[in-house]
Amino acid sequence: MTIGQPTDDELLQRLRHGDEAAFLELYRRRQAAIYRFAMHVSGSVSTAEDIVQEVFMTLLRSDCGYNPERGTLSGYLFGIARKQALRHLERGRIDVNIEGDLEVAPLPQMAVDDDPLAELTHRETIESLRRAVAALPRRYREVVSLCDLEEVDYADAAAALGCPIGTVRSRLHRARALLLEKLNKERPKSGLGALTPVRCEI
Amino acid sequence: MSCEEFWNQMPDSLVNHASECAACAGRLAREQRLTAKLRILSAELSDVSTPARVEANLLAAFRATHEIGSRTQTRWWRMPVVAWTAAGAMAAALILGVAVLPKRHVAPPATHHSASTQVELASFNNQETDDGFIRIPNTPQIDPNDDVNVVRMELPKSAMLAVGLNVSPEQVSDTVEAEVMLGSDGLARAVRFME
Numbered sequence: 001m002t003i004g005q006p007t008d009d010e011l012l013q014r015l016r017h018g019d020e021a022a023f024l025e026l027y028r029r030r031q032a033a034i035y036r037f038a039m040h041v042s043g044s045v046s047t048a049e050d051i052v053q054e055v056f057m058t059l060l061r062s063d064c065g066y067n068p069e070r071g072t073l074s075g076y077l078f079g080i081a082r083k084q085a086l087r088h089l090e091r092g093r094i095d096v097n098i099e100g101d102l103e104v105a106p107l108p109q110m111a112v113d114d115d116p117l118a119e120l121t122h123r124e125t126i127e128s129l130r131r132a133v134a135a136l137p138r139r140y141r142e143v144v145s146l147c148d149l150e151e152v153d154y155a156d157a158a159a160a161l162g163c164p165i166g167t168v169r170s171r172l173h174r175a176r177a178l179l180l181e182k183l184n185k186e187r188p189k190s191g192l193g194a195l196t197p198v199r200c201e202i
Numbered sequence: 203m204s205c206e207e208f209w210n211q212m213p214d215s216l217v218n219h220a221s222e223c224a225a226c227a228g229r230l231a232r233e234q235r236l237t238a239k240l241r242i243l244s245a246e247l248s249d250v251s252t253p254a255r256v257e258a259n260l261l262a263a264f265r266a267t268h269e270i271g272s273r274t275q276t277r278w279w280r281m282p283v284v285a286w287t288a289a290g291a292m293a294a295a296l297i298l299g300v301a302v303l304p305k306r307h308v309a310p311p312a313t314h315h316s317a318s319t320q321v322e323l324a325s326f327n328n329q330e331t332d333d334g335f336i337r338i339p340n341t342p343q344i345d346p347n348d349d350v351n352v353v354r355m356e357l358p359k360s361a362m363l364a365v366g367l368n369v370s371p372e373q374v375s376d377t378v379e380a381e382v383m384l385g386s387d388g389l390a391r392a393v394r395f396m397e
Contacts, residue, residue: 018268020261027260032251039250052252056260060267061356063377122242129243148240149247176233183236 008073016062027056030074033150034081040145041085043134047092051084075159078146082160089138132182140175147172259384263353266382266390335383335392336365344383344391351384357393365393 006014006022008029014022031052038048058064058080066076133144142161146152147168158165220227337343344350356377362369379396 015264020264020268023264024257024261027257031256032248035252036247036250049253049256053256053259057263057353057355060264061377125239126243126246129239133240133243144240148237149244151244173233176236180232180236 009068012059012066012073015059023059026059030077031056033152034077037078037142037145037150038081038085040133040149041082041138041142042088044088047085047088051081051088054084055080071159072156074152075156078152078156078160079162082142128183128186129179132179132186135182136175136178140171140178143168143171144175144179148176259351259353262351262384262389263355263382266353266384267355267357334394335381336367336394337392338365338390341389341391342385344385348385350391352381353384354379354381356380357382361393362395367395 006025008026011022011026011029015026034055035048035052038051039045042048042051055077059066059077066073070076133141133149136144139161143157146157146160147154152160154165154168157168161168163171220230357380359369359373359376359378361380362378381394381396382390383392383394385391
């Protein structure tokens, strides 16, 4: 958003009074990021489409529950999208992850020079990365999608995920470690032999 | 600072710790490369957006909400006038009947107004389809071959008045869950109330 453009909250006020242009502007400003986030979390394009529709239908209700004091409208919209995605997942039982175990599991050990991205071409890297993100457990996929792919700030991500900012950071860190681990497993074996894992001892 | 603290607080105290710990410095470098690649992936996905039909559906739902709301509002404000006019006419007829006409010509008591309302309601109710949808008055008939969308939304209960259903004045400002059938032009054609 640039200076001079109405804020999301201003657009929301206007759409509440029946301003169609305000509704369209808000929708066009936010839909794509919500759609991609919903796509990453639900793993389904058609579900993501439904989710975007449900998110903005919620905004049409006068009692949608948005409170500007608790966070931005963007964070709120991502939060609804997430809840809707979880509902869809529960209904379809698409996602049967082992989240609890992963949250407390030790971080994967990696060699100091072990960079799985280094040996891949640009196209391979992006494709591998896309697959690795899709294969992450849901709670890590959420945070990577929000913070790394949609560049949502930590405060909005925390509002959307319903957790403290510290949790967002630690999940993001763990998610990146898991991504590196997945990419490391996927890369073709080089002639360098096994790299010795090291762990910080400080 | 421990590694755990460092990673959880990143990037606030990144420089200090990384300068002391080769393992974390390496890991940080890898994470930064990963983040850069994620940014590229993000840029590649930036063109991905919701299909246009979703915007059309939402716009139709937005219009339906405000259209039904405003139509109902007009109707709601008009109704007391109709009622008062009818009541006035009946009162006048009653007075005239008592004063001028023989007793057998006295206008029927106040039920006359409610009977006319019932006729009006019946004419609306006749437009209810087998699946419970009530056609919105003054809108084109839906052709069986038409491509329609059904959108679930919350409407003010006053919207029920617009399709001829009874709502007590105290409940007019409440909301009711409804399914609105939208024609291929995106305009509301029929509504089905969930309660």
